[in-house]
Amino acid sequence: MSAEPIVPGLIAAPSEDADAEERRRLERTWEYARGLWGWVAEVDHQRIGMRYIVTALIFFALGGVEALMMRVQLAKPENGFLNPDLYNQVFTTHGTTMMFLFAVPVMLGLGVYLVPLMVGTRNLAFPRLNAYSYYVYLIGGLFLYAGFFLNAGPDAGWFSYVPLSGPAFSPGKRVDIWCQMVTFTEISSMAVAVNLITTAFKQRAPGMSLNRIPIFVWAMIVTSFMVIFAMPAVALASQMLPLDRLVDTHFFNPAEGGDALLWQHLFWFFGHPEVYIIFIPATGIVSTILAPFTRREVFGYLALILSLVATGFIGFGLWVHHMFATGLPQLGQSFFTAASIMIAVPSGIQMFCWIATLWGGKLRFRTPLLYVLGFIFTFMIGGLTGVMLAAVPLDLQVHDTFFVVAHFHYVLIGGAVFPLLGGLFYWFPKMTGRMPSETLGKLSFWLVFLGFQVTFFPQHILGLQGMPRRVYTYLPETGWGDLNMLSTVGAFILGLGALVFVINLVVSRVSGPLAGDDPWESDTLEWATPSPPPPYNFHPMPTVSHRAPLWHRSEDQPVITGLRSDRREFLMTGLLDAEPDHRQVSPGPTMMPFFLSLGTGITFIVGIFTPWALPIGAVPVAISLIGWFWPRGDQGHKILKEKS
Amino acid sequence: MIAAALLLPNWVGGHSALSSHGVQAARIESLWWLMFWVCSAVFVLVMVATGIAITRRTLPSGPPGPIPPQSRRRMTRTVAAAAAVTVLTLFVLLIASVSTGRAIASLSERGGPSIKVTGHQWWWEIEYDHPTPSRIVKTANEIHIPVGRAIKLELSSQDVIHSFWVPSLHGKRDLIPGHSNDIWIRADHPGVYRGQCGEFCGLQHAHMGLLVIAEPQDRFDAWYRSQLQTSALPMTPSQQHGRQLVESGPCALCHTIQGSQANGNLGPDLTHLASRRTIAAASLPNTRGNLGGWISDPQSIKPGNRMPPITMKSEDLQAMLDYLESLK
Numbered sequence: 001m002s003a004e005p006i007v008p009g010l011i012a013a014p015s016e017d018a019d020a021e022e023r024r025r026l027e028r029t030w031e032y033a034r035g036l037w038g039w040v041a042e043v044d045h046q047r048i049g050m051r052y053i054v055t056a057l058i059f060f061a062l063g064g065v066e067a068l069m070m071r072v073q074l075a076k077p078e079n080g081f082l083n084p085d086l087y088n089q090v091f092t093t094h095g096t097t098m099m100f101l102f103a104v105p106v107m108l109g110l111g112v113y114l115v116p117l118m119v120g121t122r123n124l125a126f127p128r129l130n131a132y133s134y135y136v137y138l139i140g141g142l143f144l145y146a147g148f149f150l151n152a153g154p155d156a157g158w159f160s161y162v163p164l165s166g167p168a169f170s171p172g173k174r175v176d177i178w179c180q181m182v183t184f185t186e187i188s189s190m191a192v193a194v195n196l197i198t199t200a201f202k203q204r205a206p207g208m209s210l211n212r213i214p215i216f217v218w219a220m221i222v223t224s225f226m227v228i229f230a231m232p233a234v235a236l237a238s239q240m241l242p243l244d245r246l247v248d249t250h251f252f253n254p255a256e257g258g259d260a261l262l263w264q265h266l267f268w269f270f271g272h273p274e275v276y277i278i279f280i281p282a283t284g285i286v287s288t289i290l291a292p293f294t295r296r297e298v299f300g301y302l303a304l305i306l307s308l309v310a311t312g313f314i315g316f317g318l319w320v321h322h323m324f325a326t327g328l329p330q331l332g333q334s335f336f337t338a339a340s341i342m343i344a345v346p347s348g349i350q351m352f353c354w355i356a357t358l359w360g361g362k363l364r365f366r367t368p369l370l371y372v373l374g375f376i377f378t379f380m381i382g383g384l385t386g387v388m389l390a391a392v393p394l395d396l397q398v399h400d401t402f403f404v405v406a407h408f409h410y411v412l413i414g415g416a417v418f419p420l421l422g423g424l425f426y427w428f429p430k431m432t433g434r435m436p437s438e439t440l441g442k443l444s445f446w447l448v449f450l451g452f453q454v455t456f457f458p459q460h461i462l463g464l465q466g467m468p469r470r471v472y473t474y475l476p477e478t479g480w481g482d483l484n485m486l487s488t489v490g491a492f493i494l495g496l497g498a499l500v501f502v503i504n505l506v507v508s509r510v511s512g513p514l515a516g517d518d519p520w521e522s523d524t525l526e527w528a529t530p531s532p533p534p535p536y537n538f539h540p541m542p543t544v545s546h547r548a549p550l551w552h553r554s555e556d557q558p559v560i561t562g563l564r565s566d567r568r569e570f571l572m573t574g575l576l577d578a579e580p581d582h583r584q585v586s587p588g589p590t591m592m593p594f595f596l597s598l599g600t601g602i603t604f605i606v607g608i609f610t611p612w613a614l615p616i617g618a619v620p621v622a623i624s625l626i627g628w629f630w631p632r633g634d635q636g637h638k639i640l641k642e643k644s
Numbered sequence: 645m646i647a648a649a650l651l652l653p654n655w656v657g658g659h660s661a662l663s664s665h666g667v668q669a670a671r672i673e674s675l676w677w678l679m680f681w682v683c684s685a686v687f688v689l690v691m692v693a694t695g696i697a698i699t700r701r702t703l704p705s706g707p708p709g710p711i712p713p714q715s716r717r718r719m720t721r722t723v724a725a726a727a728a729v730t731v732l733t734l735f736v737l738l739i740a741s742v743s744t745g746r747a748i749a750s751l752s753e754r755g756g757p758s759i760k761v762t763g764h765q766w767w768w769e770i771e772y773d774h775p776t777p778s779r780i781v782k783t784a785n786e787i788h789i790p791v792g793r794a795i796k797l798e799l800s801s802q803d804v805i806h807s808f809w810v811p812s813l814h815g816k817r818d819l820i821p822g823h824s825n826d827i828w829i830r831a832d833h834p835g836v837y838r839g840q841c842g843e844f845c846g847l848q849h850a851h852m853g854l855l856v857i858a859e860p861q862d863r864f865d866a867w868y869r870s871q872l873q874t875s876a877l878p879m880t881p882s883q884q885h886g887r888q889l890v891e892s893g894p895c896a897l898c899h900t901i902q903g904s905q906a907n908g909n910l911g912p913d914l915t916h917l918a919s920r921r922t923i924a925a926a927s928l929p930n931t932r933g934n935l936g937g938w939i940s941d942p943q944s945i946k947p948g949n950r951m952p953p954i955t956m957k958s959e960d961l962q963a964m965l966d967y968l969e970s971l972k
Contacts, residue, residue, distance in 0.1 A: 084847045084947055157844050163821055164804040164846055169765075254822025260805065261820065295708035299719055325807055325816040325842065327825040330749060334742050341734045341741075348730040349723065351690065356719040358697035360711040373698065380690055384683035387734065391741030393672045393748055394679065396815020397661040400807065400842045464676075466659045466811040468842055471850035475927065478659065521708060551708050 023539055025565040030122070030536040033589035041589035043127035044535055045116050048134050050431065052109025053424075055134075056102050059141055061502075063097035066090045068495055071455075075488040077476040087472035088155035089174075093148050095158030096178060099274065100185040101141045103416060107281035108192045108227075110423065111220040113431070115196055117526035117533060118214045120205030120542045122570040123586050125198035126191075128593045128628065133191040135597030140184025143605060147177040154178030157470060159271065160241070162252035162263045167245045176245060176608035182238040183604055186231040193224035203570060204578040205525065206560065207544040214524045215298065218305050219284025222312040226273050226280070229316065234270035237263060247611055261326060268319035275411065276315040280308055282416040283350055285423035286372050290354060292426075292522040293369040294361025297548050300353035307346035307353075314343045324395045333392045340390030347383055351376065366520075367441030371422025374449045378414025382407060385460070400470070403463025406456045413452055421448065421501060428505060429515030433531040436512060440504035447497025454490025458483040523548035541571065544578075595624035659811055659838035665858070666813035666831050668748040675744045682737060748814070751828045753794035757868075759787060760798045763806030763819040763841070766848035766949060767912055767925040772868070773798075781871040782900070784912030785854045785925045790864040791834050799825040807842030810856050816842040831858030838926065847948030853926030867919075874903030875915045876970050886967025889960055894952065901971065911951065918971045924949075936965050 033041050042048065069090050073082040082090060116124055124130050147153055154174045156165035165175045200221050204213065213221075241263070243249040250256035252263050287298045298304065317339040324333060354376065363369065385407040389395050398404060421444075428436045467480050474480050518527040528550055529538050541560035546552035560580070563569045568586040573579060603617025664670040711719065762769040772781040789795045799808055801819035808827060809816040812835075817827040831837065841852035859867070878884040887904060890896060896906035902915040917923075920930055924946055928934040940961065942951040956964070 084850070088847065161805055161844070164844070169804050169846065258822075260822055292708070295706075297708075297710045299711055299716070300723060303723070326818045326820060327823070330745065333745065337741055337745075338738055341738050344734055345727065345731055349727050352723040352726045355690070355693050355697055356723055357711075358694065359700070360715050360719065362706075363698055373694070376694055377691065380687055384687055387683065387737060388676075388679045391675060391679065391737065391744070393675055393741065393744045393815060396817075397669075397672050397676075397811060399816055400844070464661045466661065466838075466840065468809075468840055468849075470844040473850050475853075523708065548708075548710075 019539075022565055023534075026536040026539055027534065029565055029568055030534075032535055037591065038589060040594050041131075041591045043123070043131045043587060043589055043593070045112050045124045045127065045130060046431075046533060046535070046537075048130050049109050049111075049113025051134055052105055052112055052137070055138060055141070056106035056109055057502075059097050059101040060106070061498075062145070063094050063102055064495060064498060066094035066097070068491055070094065071488040071491040073472060074474075074484050076485060077474050077478070077481050079473060082472065084472045085155065088157075088470075089148065089151075089153035091470060092154045092157050092178070093144065096144065096154065096181065097141075098412075099158060099278075100182060101137075101144070103278040103412065104185070104189055104227075104274070105137055106420060107223065107278060107416075108189060108196070110285075110420075110427075111196050111223070111281065112192060114427070114526060115199055115217055115220055116203070117430075117529070117537055118217050118524050119200060119203060119208060120525045120538060120544065121199065121203035122537050122541075122568070124195045125203060126195050128587055128590060129191050130195055130593075132593035132597055133188040133195070135594055136184050136191075136600055137188035139597060139601040140181045140188070143184070143601075144177060144181040147174065152177060154181075159267055160263075161267075162241065162244075162260050163254075165241060166252060167248075170245075173608055176242050179238040179242045180604040180608055183235055184600075186235040186238070187600070189227050190231050190235075193227035196220050196224045197228075201575050202572050202581075204573050205542050205544045206558075206571070206573055206578055206580050208573075209577040210575075211301070212544055212547045215287040215301065215304055215308075216281070216284035216524075219280050219287075219308055222308045223277050223280045226277050226312050226315060230270045230273035230277065233266050237266035237270075240266075242608060246608070261323075264323050264326065265319070268322045269316075272319040272322065273315045275408070276311055278412060278416045280311060282375075282419040283308065285419040285426075286354060286375060288524065289368045289372050289419070289422055289426050290357050290361070291548065292520040293364050293366060293372075294357055295364070295521070296357055296361040297523065297551075298353065299356040299360065300349075301547065303349055304353055307350045310346040311343060314339060314346070318343065321390055321395065324392050325399050337390050337392055341387055344383060344387050351380070351383075367436075367438060367445055368422040368426040368520075370442065370445045370449075371418045371425070374445065375414060375418040375422070378410055378418060378449075378452065382410025382412075382414050386411060398463050400468055401463035402459040402467045402469060405469055406459035406463060409452075409456045409459075413456075418448075421445075424505070426520065427526075428508065429519045430526055430531045430533070432509050432512075433515055434508055434512030435515045435519060436504050436508040440500055440507075444497050444500040444504060447493055447500060449497075451490050451493030451495070451497050455487050455494055456490070458487050458490075462487075518550065523551045525549055590628070592624050592628040596621060596628065599624055659840075661811045661815075663812055665833045665835055665837060666829055668751060668814040668829070669812055670832075671744050671747050672815060675740060678740055679737060682733060686733065751794050751830060752796070753828075753830075756790075756793045756795050758796055758798065759789075760800070761787070761808060761819070763799075763801040763803070763808075763845070765803050765846055766841070766852040766946070768852070768854045769912065772871075779872060781868065782913040783871065783916065783920070785922065786920050787854065787856045788864055788867050789829070789831060789856060789858050790861045791831055791858045793861075794828050794830045797827050797829060799827060804845050805843050806845050806852070808839065809842035810837050810839035810854075812837045813839075813856060818843055829856070831856065834858050834860060836921070840926075848946050851925055851927045851946050851949075853922075855921060855926055857921075870919065870972070871916055873916075875901045876972055877903075878967055878970065880966065882963045882966040883970050884967075885960075886963040886965070889956070889964050890967060893956075894954060898951070914968070914971060916971055918969050932965055932969060935968060936961055939964065 032044060073079050073087055152174050154177055156170055156175055160175060160178055163169055200217050240251045244251055250258040252258045252260055254260055287304055290298050320336040321340045389407060425436055425441055462480055462483050515531045517530055525542055528542060543558050560571055568588060569583050570586055572581045572584045574581055599617055599620030602620060603613050606613035606616055662673060664673045758773045760771040760773055768785050770783045770787055774780050799817055799819045801821045806819040807816045808819060813829045813831055817825055835858055837856045839854045839856060841849055878887045891905040896908055898908040898911035899914045900907045900909060922928060923930050923935060923938055938945060939954055941953050942949055943953055
């Protein structure tokens with residue numbers, strides 16, 4: 001590898017003409033596909049990452065509207081705004097949307113956008129798989145909402161416990177739609193996870209050894225491994241249930257030797273790690289935001305990484321704490337109590353490291369930092385109520401009450417959505433090239449933060465007072481009316497804050513001041529390239545010699561040369577120390593992922609009506625896979641890099 | 645302040661985890677307050693530390709970079725100490741939780757009535773089991789127990805998963821088809837304690853309540869004896885007409901009235917309907933007006949429930965109500 005002494009991201013001084021020519025060639029090679037078909041055929045990680053984020057935010061808005069509908073219904077006792085059938089569809093769709101169509105995809109989408117930029121490469125490892133993941137996710141989401149708007153929205157809860165969701169008690173196709181939507185999103189998530197892990201392990205800029213990987217990328221690695229181990233459980237369950245419903249298998253039917261609890265084990269073996277699949281990327285965002293706004297490297301890199309990994313492992317040992325009321329043996333319950341309490345340790349260590357970073361830092365109170373501070377306040381409460389819920393006796397009282405509703409909204413909104421909003425604000429200049437408005441940003445923060453507390457804090461008390469979850473109404477004599485009204489008022493303040501946030505992004509996208517490469521003076525590689533980044537991400541390709549590369553630019557930082565610019569090439573590097581290994585060709589735009597996603601869609605959607613969907617769907621799937629793998633000259637070949 | 649907020653609201657008489665009237669709920673309540681104070685202290689400490697961190701005077705702005713080595717060492721020690729305290733605190737809470745768990749699981753007593761609770765969409769079938777069939781009592785949505793006695797409830801479900809939950813007495817226990825579960829409860833004060841289904845069970849999960857009525861042993865015995873009787877005989881012509889309507893109409897397909905020809909078993913046993921405080925699974929007070937409304941149009945009160953609307957002439961309805969109200 002020849003090394004020219006230049007700073008990553010800056011044009012090499014000696015030969016500006018040659019460099020401009022090189023950029024033009026890169027531009028041509030990596031240019032975004034044009035036209036409608038080109039839009040569909042796109043395989044660029046920035047484009048697809050943005051689609052993920054925007055789509056997930058639209059689902060977030062839909063889920064938010066459903067939440068407001070529920071809050072209106074519950075504002076007073078015996079209210080008639082929603083009938084029970086509609087209420088059940090709304091709360092099921094709300095939970096399903098937020099978990100499967102918003103929280104996980106938005107975090108993975110952020111990873112799709114950021115991981116290649118943060119590790120200094122040109123695209124994800126499997127660009128076509130990436131496009132496929134997005135389309136499968138989109139079809140799943142559209143399918144759910146098509147059902148919802150046709151009065152076939154699922155109504156058995158986002159957890160769809162059998163036998164309620166079984167053939168005897170949920171006739172019709174509502175639950176089948178839920179199942180296949182879950183399958184769609186699981187396939188999509190697993191494909192993204194594989195993509196992110198490969199990219200983060202094999203495509204890092206030379207010099208980015210394991211102990212120099214940005215914390216956000218570490219968070220995405222841990223999350224991706226959790227996805228790979230957790231999702232198969234629910235993907236299996238979400239096929240067994242339609243089988244029970246369609247072809248009379250009896251996996252979950254106690255009358256025929258099946259078991260209703262089997263579903264709960266399969267579901268929560270996925271469902272609990274799911275919470276950490278959402279939360280861990282958020283902690284990565286928090287660590288990322290803290291550095292530029294405290295102007296200090298985050299304290300305790302190793303402790304933070306080990307905490308993430310520990311959380312990833314322990315997260316798989318907690319699922320039974322969703323099932324304490326089912327009457328499992330005492331000893332087993334104690335084990336899961338201990339595990340559930342133990343997971344507070346890595347979270348606590350992370351929290352202490354962040355506070356230490358704030359302590360040593362020179363703070364700039366911009367909107368992203370406000371969201372991080374709001375996160376610390378809110379997540380502390382959610383984490384502590386989580387410790388309470390780990391205690392079996394207490395859980396038996398507040399399980400399936402509004403106390404739990406309050407708890408997990410503190411964890412998921414406070415712990416994941418606050419960092420996400422801060423992160424979107426922080427990366428907005430990189431994604432669009434324009435700065436968001438700080439005034440609107442702060443306004444949205446305070447509305448969201450205060451609205452959130454007013455909405456969800458009273459629900460702790462309601463739960464202790466005995467108000468169960470998932471009820472479409474309650475009797476006046478229970479005395480739950482006042483706090484419910486307060487909660488509803490808060491929900492509208494929260495919704496207003498979210499609206500201001502969106503308005504800010506939309507307006508700034510059009511008319512915000514230009515951002516420049518690195519408006520926040522950040523430390524990670526994505527800020528070493530123009531905003532928005534060119535389709536080839538970097539030229540020249542950067543190398544790294546420090547954990548905070550942009551804060552330690554040296555005059556003689558080597559760059560990578562020798563990658564061809566007349567076809568899509570990037571550098572593969574070693575797992576541990578990211579030493580250069582070989583060049584790899586990246587595929588260009590193609591329709592095959594889209595066709596394959598249609599084939600997948602046909603299989604699953606027809607599959608709720610007839611088992612013949614499998615042979616029917618196999619035809620388009622096979623055709624698109626043949627197209628996908630059809631040899632195309634030297635595009636698919638590895639060319640070994642000659643030693644220099 | 646948070647404590648005040650938790651204490652202030654008007655507690656529902658006997659339907660709250662924080663107004664315990666049974667030994668188990670009392671133990672859970674003490675565990676709650678332990679957890680509450682420990683967690684509040686942790687929260688306050690962390691917030692104070694964060695507050696100091698973000699307000700303390702810092703050096704003038706310079707180039708960004710690593711934390712200086714001497715403060716790094718101090719921070720490492722502090723974070724390690726904080727982590728150690730965290731582990732210790734969590735350990736204490738774990739022990740408190742496990743010992744409470746053992747204590748509430750150890751409640752049992754011989755010789756009390758054995759009560760079977762069966763969950764249905766959306767009501768509770770209650771059966772006082774007895775080796776002698778004639779001493780079996782069936783009722784619905786209302787469990788009478790003697791004060792101070794540990795009572796075993798055998799829980800099962802015929803349709804979907806429900807969860808038995810009377811917050812003032814104990815936590816939840818699920819009723820799962822294909823699994824047998826039981827729960828021991830003991831009320832230490834006489835009173836009426838409201839409970840509600842704790843697991844989402846479909847359209848009318850919100851209206852699946854029940855009452856536990858704890859009374860002194862003699863009053864319980866008296867209640868039990870009265871429930872052993874077959875249903876009251878109709879005394880007036882109107883009651884006789886009402887009974888005839890019940891026996892010959894659709895009511896008898898689903899409901900049983902001991903001593904009459906109504907012996908359906910899909911809905912609640914009505915033998916002593918008039919002795920119960922509520923109808924529609926603790927959703928409405930058992931008054932003549934409510935009962936009449938329920939019979940004529942149950943679907944507007946609990947949309948989706950299994951009882952069809954019964955259309956009949958006004959005087960027939962009055963006769964039926966006369967009869968049902970006589971079923972003490």
